[in-house]
Amino acid sequence: ATGPAALAAAGLSARYGRIEVCRDISFEVAPGEFLILLGANGAGKSSLLGALAGIVASAGTVTVGGRRIDGVSPQRRAHAGLALVPEGRGNLFGPLTVDENLDLGLRHLRSDERAGMRADLNRLFPVLAERGRQAAAMLSGGEQQMLALALAIARRPTVLLLDEPSQGLAPVVLDEIVAAVNRLRTFGMALIIAEQNVRFAAALGDRFIALRGGEVVDEGHPSELANHSGTAARLLGAA
Ligand code: ATP
Numbered sequence: 001a002t003g004p005a006a007l008a009a010a011g012l013s014a015r016y017g018r019i020e021v022c023r024d025i026s027f028e029v030a031p032g033e034f035l036i037l038l039g040a041n042g043a044g045k046s047s048l049l050g051a052l053a054g055i056v057a058s059a060g061t062v063t064v065g066g067r068r069i070d071g072v073s074p075q076r077r078a079h080a081g082l083a084l085v086p087e088g089r090g091n092l093f094g095p096l097t098v099d100e101n102l103d104l105g106l107r108h109l110r111s112d113e114r115a116g117m118r119a120d121l122n123r124l125f126p127v128l129a130e131r132g133r134q135a136a137a138m139l140s141g142g143e144q145q146m147l148a149l150a151l152a153i154a155r156r157p158t159v160l161l162l163d164e165p166s167q168g169l170a171p172v173v174l175d176e177i178v179a180a181v182n183r184l185r186t187f188g189m190a191l192i193i194a195e196q197n198v199r200f201a202a203a204l205g206d207r208f209i210a211l212r213g214g215e216v217v218d219e220g221h222p223s224e225l226a227n228h229s230g231t232a233a234r235l236l237g238a239a
Contacts, residue, residue, distance in 0.1 A: 004066030006031045006190035007052070007082075007159045012060035014044065014051035014214075021047045022214040025060070029159065029190045034181075036205035036222055037194045040236045044214040045194035046087060049161045052192070053077060053084040065158055081158030085148050087167060092147050094137030098128055101136050105151040121150045124183050142173035146180055159190045166197040178203045196236055202226035210235040 005028040014022035022044045029035045039045045050056030054074035062070040064081045072080075085091065092101050102121065106114045122129040125146045131139060136147055145165055152160055165181070166174055174197070181204055184191065195201045201208060205222040218235055225232045 003031070004063070005029060006033070006065065007192070008061075008063045009052065010061045012048070012051055012058060012062065014047040014056045014058045016047075016057070020214070022051065022058075022211075025211075025216055027209055027216065027219075029192060031158075031190055032185065032188050034185075034191045034193065034204055034206045036201040036208035037192055037211060038196065038198075038201055038208045038225070038235055039194070039211035040196055043211040045196075045211055046163055047214070048211065049084060049163050049192065049194055052161060053082055055084075078155070078157075082161065083152040083155045083157035083159075084161040085152045085163065085165070087163040091151055092136045092144065095135060097133050097135055098139070098147060099132040101147060101151065102128070102154070105154040109154070117154055117156075120187075121153065124153070125150050125180055140173070141169050142176055145169065145177055149180065153184070153187065153189075157189055159192065160184075162191060162193045164194055164196070166195060166200040174200055198225045198232045198236070212237075 008028045010026045012022065012025040013020055025048060037045050037048065047056050051058035052062055054072065054077045058070065060070065061068060067080060069077045069080045069082070093104070102118065106117055109117055127143055128147060128150060131143060136144065139147065165177055169177065178200065193204060202222040202225050208220060208222050208225065209216050210218040212235065
């Protein structure tokens with residue numbers, strides 16, 4: 001028998017005041033699955049992630065591990081297993097060192113679990129161990145993205161929501177992020193990754209859904225995007 005989806009959304013909408021920016025969105029993510037949320041600027045990717053995380057007003061149902069979480073606070077959604085890494089690496093403390101950021105991120109764990117998690121994070125992101133004494137603000141964009149990821153993983157989420165992890169990164173750095181994110185597969189968590197970088201999406205995703213004007217307009221396997229540039233161009237055309 002198959003268990004419940006890691007996350008399921010049904011009839012989900014998102015709005016700012018009276019302006020609805022996502023409409024009637026339904027999808028499921030299986031445990032361990034990496035789902036790409038593909039769309040151009042303004043297609044509604046960030047708003048959809050915000051609706052899931054509880055920081056953008058929404059209607060519709062959302063379950064995590066089979067349990068309803070719509071209608072509860074962002075904090076309770078986090079407790080239920082959702083973690084959001086916002087655009088622009090918003091959840092790290094720039095003036096603090098990498099080690100200090102990680103200490104804060106691991107504070108909620110039992111003390112006997114911290115060393116194990118720290119070792120896991122060092123294996124996932126070796127560069128963070130090398131940069132331990134540097135201020136987070138002094139890291140490169142790719143290293144900051146890895147620190148933001150590490151802080152989210154330390155929460156051991158069921159579902160990790162990543163908002164445009166490729167944004168502003170050079171191609172060579174993108175490859176490092178792809179490798180690091182792929183190493184997450186051993187953790188068994190599901191990922192929902194908002195992206196408009198087709199190469200990045202194709203290298204990471206098990207499946208994609210495409211958003212346009214706040215609605216799901218297509219879904220498929222990311223290899224279709226890499227092999228048929230026409231598909232990608234159509235999906236990423238003006239939102
Ligand atoms: P981007 O890659 O630019 O972040 P996106 O696909 O994530 O694009 P959203 O940021 O979710 O798209 O934006 C979807 C729509 O919602 C856009 O029309 C945008 O202008 C609008 N929007 C986003 N944030 C707000 C806000 N705080 N108030 C009002 N409208 C907003």
